[in-house]
Amino acid sequence: MSYLEYSVKTTPTGLRKVLYLNWPLAILLTAVAGIGFLMLYSVAGGSFTPWAEPQMKRYALGFVTMLIVAMIPIWFWRNMSMLIYAVSLILLVLVEFFGTVGMGAQRWIDLGFMRLQPSELMKVTLVIVLAAYYDWLPLNRVSRPLWVLAPMALILLPVTLVLRQPDLGTSILLIATGGVMMFLAGVHWAYFATVIAFSVGLITAVFQSRGTDWQMLANYQFRRIDTFLDPSSDPLGAGYHITQSKIALGSGGWTGRGFMQGTQSRLNFLPEKHTDFIFTTLAEELGFIGGVSLLGLYTLVLVFCIASALKNRDRFSSLLTLGVASTFFLFFAVNMSMVMGLAPVVGVPLPLVSYGGSAMLVLMIGFGLVQSAHIHKPR
Template sequence: MPVAEARARRNAGRLTLIGRLLRLDWALVLLIGAIAGVGFLMLYSVAGGDLDPWSGRQMTRFGAGLVIMLIVAMIDIRFWKWASPLAYLVALGLLVAVEIAGETGMGATRWIALGPIQLQPSELMKIAIVLALARYYTWLSQDLVSHPLWLVPPLIMILLPMVLVLKQPDLGTALMIAMSGAVVLFLAGVSLWYFIFAAAAAGGAVWVVMASRGTEWQLLKDYQYRRILTFLDPEQDPLGAGYHITQSKIAMGSGGFSGRGFMQGTQSRLNFLPEKHTDFIFTTLSEEFGFVGSASLLGLYVLVMAFCFVSMARNRDRFGSLITGGLAATFFFFWAINMAMVMGLVPVVGVPLPLVSYGGSAMMVLLIAFGLIQSAHIHRK
């Protein structure tokens, strides 16, 4: 086995650029392009049939991100394994920088200016946490994976960025960091009993958070409590806190089976929908293309997940397998939370629909993540 592994590594190192391009999972690239195409179409629609101000910019960002994805994919996975601790430290440092000198927008301090670029470091942490944990469990012996002492470092690695992101405040991203980290721990082989205990502790934490409302030690912002209460009963304030989710449900229901037609959605055209080009763009899709359009997009997302998990199962390299599973789970949390959010199944937490919602940071981070998945696929044993 050591001889075979050494030979496989030498062969991977000899791959030419053409060889790496041929080993690229082109079906996955086409699926990503198809999902992005849905986004371009919907952004064109919500702008009233104009490429400006959203669709044209989104196309440019996707083109640049696609090039970056291919560059990341061409680089040997062993480099990313070496660089993963550095990526985590850089992302953590940027989160600290946001706390010190971040820019505030819409009541939250989540961005930092790097020259002409507005960067949201919490998006980078979604990738960095998966890389760092995968590197840790690649280094750690398998018989120590569930040892309580060796669970402390990964828990600290997850909690540090969570606390910084919660202070911004950004509850949705903090939860995604925690869930992505938990997936890596699960795939690494951590005992299921820890997750059962964590679920029970999470239930207790929810009770504490709700009990703290109105006290001196209140743990969430007032608007976050309003979101939770609106989720539980949107009708209690249909013209206030419950307005957004109520309009979202009206739009989705009015789409019916086949929808009202492209650019014929009244809720979006008459500006009843909140953030119709970002967080609630799935509602516009449902109104214009109905159940057929919504199910088609969901099918594309499921196919992407299937390709990622097949690649993970076939990869005999532990680091490559862990990052593929972890990043695929991160992608899943993006679209699953967004869809559940606009349907009123979970509170509104501001998670964009991946590759469809307008935005630069989230799209670039997702394409880098897919580049890492492709790198693990190309350079697999």
């Protein structure tokens, strides 16, 4: 009997699916989203509008979507992986021609009732298709050059389209997610060492080229690098965002200034306080303890995902669960590094906390897949 036939015959039905749901994970996600609601209420000056109320509705929709995705057998998602990937690519191409422009970038498709960002959808789609690919591929072929080229093409194709929007932050996350999936699948370490060595050499060449006839970056791009390394060199210009963010982080201290008492956010010194820089609002108002508490909730989400993946005997389900967990980790790791000045500001939201529809809905779809793998694993 094939695994597919076994999965179909042993698929739980009805109420049993609800009982098999990973409820601790669902409760943790709701707790994280609840912190986001509080912060959005605070940055609006004690009002549910314009951010907290829409965010609550989006989370409710996302939670229902997660449950719907979870109820569908995991083998269905594996069989549909290439179709889902193709649709996501088509949506990225449509952005090129019909995309809505916002904040200097063309990243959204206006559907009337919402604005869809296909690059966000691709983050989870890439995990699904790579998990399906490595589930299909025999283990003895995983590190052979020919079979390494295929997943690289699956990764680089959407990255190229996303870079044209332009969206450097999402492009970096797609590359990182793809690399993690290949590593988890067992691709030989020599490939990663080669890529790292090439990247280090390229970065070195970029810096060495400055001021020469073969300069590899424009002067304004070098100025951006200078600002990242030393924000105080342009505190009122390119370094303004990160300078104000550090002030807010430092002023919170251990216990914070108090809920709705953050001066940086209330006086509008803090840019993008409801989206990319919402963690600095939390740190200013709730302090180090509040920031670590949120980080603790994020860690518990990862722990439950990893535990579910390790208990699952299906290769596709395990890779899918670990891939979604890795994507979730990259989201909050990059955002927190960004607002603390440890990474360039690339516009990555804080998962389930930052205001936004596409990112939240896609994450909940991802966790719906994790729940599906958990519910339908062989018992």
